Amino acid sequence: MSIPGPDSLSAYLGVAAVLFSAGVLAMATRRNAIGVLLGLELMLNAAALQFAAYGRFRADGLDPQGQTAAVFVIVVAAAEAAVALALLFAVYRTSKDVDLEQTRELRS
Amino acid sequence: MTGELSHLLPEATLAVGVLLVLVADMLLPAGRKASAGLLGVVVCFGALLAAAVSQRGSVSDMLALDALAQLARPGVLLATILVLVAGRAADGRDDGHAAWVALMLALALGALVTAGSTNLVSLYLGLEVMSLAGYALAGWKAGDRRSAEAGMKYVLFGGAASGLMLFGMSHIYGLTGHLDFAGIGAALATDMPLPVLAALILAGAGIAYKLAIVPFHFYAPDVYQGAPALAVAALGTIPKIAAVAVLVRAISLTVPDTLVPPTAFGLALALAAIASLLVSAFTAVASRDAKRIVAFSAIGHAGTVILALACMPGIMPVAAAAFYLAAYTVANIGALVCLAVFERERGSAALDALPGAMRQRPWLTAALCLFLFSLAGIPPLAGFLAKWGVLREALRVGLGEAGREHMTVAALILLASTAVSAWSYLLIVRAAVLQPAPEQPRAARLAPGLVAVVLVCAIASVGLGLWLDGFASIARALGG
Incomplete structure (x- = not known):
């Protein structure tokens, strides 16, 4: 079975690291809640890619556990996105905005 | 496999219960839909019964039903029952109550899976089931801006924590x-390279978020203030029980004994505990x-539990943590149920809204004070005995074991922060009892369900405080 793409673990880990950093950056700097959510998806996908890559490039051969974990991550991420979007919609309905600076009501 | 699957009876009961409640909501005639809450309570009691008769064992390498899980399961289910009963009495609405009950059952299901997990995948699944239900519960009040904002913050910060954890x-x-x-x-028994330690600490982020300890605490005040009080009662207690159970198991299984006490890992726990205590106080x-005061002090209570765990290895620190969690859970649920009543009648749980509570609802205010005193650690209530247990463990380790002197400092900080946070609880008591307010009529009688929940929590808060044999009994249950 030949898989297209680079045949080394470090290439995939590098891509995952870039994805993860981009996600963290987006979560930290975006003011729009949808942008924050996009950053979150990048972080989760970086983790899923790492699970799959680590499972594929094991010293003692392919390990299905890594791929399985990646599938779990993808499924749960979809559920999480659904709940998050529902909550953002609830915020939008009450304040007509999902800008995190504008919707701040809770403080001491 | 069949023998193994029978261990999952409590979880299966809850999962079926979620569906049953939603189906019942469709079948029940309008005006009677609130009975779904009763069904939820019955499902929880069923799961409790299944947990009581279940044997120790494991389900492949995913879930373990060890002494820890056997202790955490009834804790989670009893807390769920308390919140469900209070919710059925407090939520006057007819439609939509079933969905709330289904979310509460899903929260309990996630907590049971988390508490029993022995695998990173099952831990992640359990935490996420718990979180997804929790996010929805926090944003539950339809059309309420603050509740929606609380839900949004909870899901965004929670997502970030689970991203780091993954x-x-x-x-x-x-x-x-x-x-x-x-x-x-x-794999770690021989050596613990630095990258793995960093990865372990990152993976701890998800658990730290559920516990709301520093540095994953910043969501707690906003979420607790904005979310409905009963949701806070559930979110502040049930996930904590599960997170502590899995943290204890993860520490005792993954971190080699030789590495726990004086080195980086034990120190990291102690530092997180100290920071939580200080920030909270x-x-x-x-x-x-x-509600914000309760949220901030919840950070400190979680810090105290982590302080107990930092005294591991051994059974007694875990027993101290378990007792502390039990005392905290009953007092916290009781206090928030009382605040839920005041929040509904007075529009908010801000300190400015509380004066006159003593005249309007003398018994409920007295109960609220009892719970707050227990949380503050005033004898002879449960909170005092629980704090004393943690303090004793920290001093035993700090004074008795070479290389762990920092635990003595941590014990002193625990004492100091207890004094400061007792002051913040007294602020609530002062607002509700002492502050003058215009004459208000005695309020109508409370629903029997609410009275029952408050009574049970009050009796437990007093009873646990007098159960001097508690630590030894829990230690026996954990060790046997």
């Missing part, structure tokens, strides 16, 4: 080649909202 977990898997705790522990005093 990133750490995938590195743990890659570096050790295992997903199950025992395999990871075996000094921010709670500045708050002007009763």
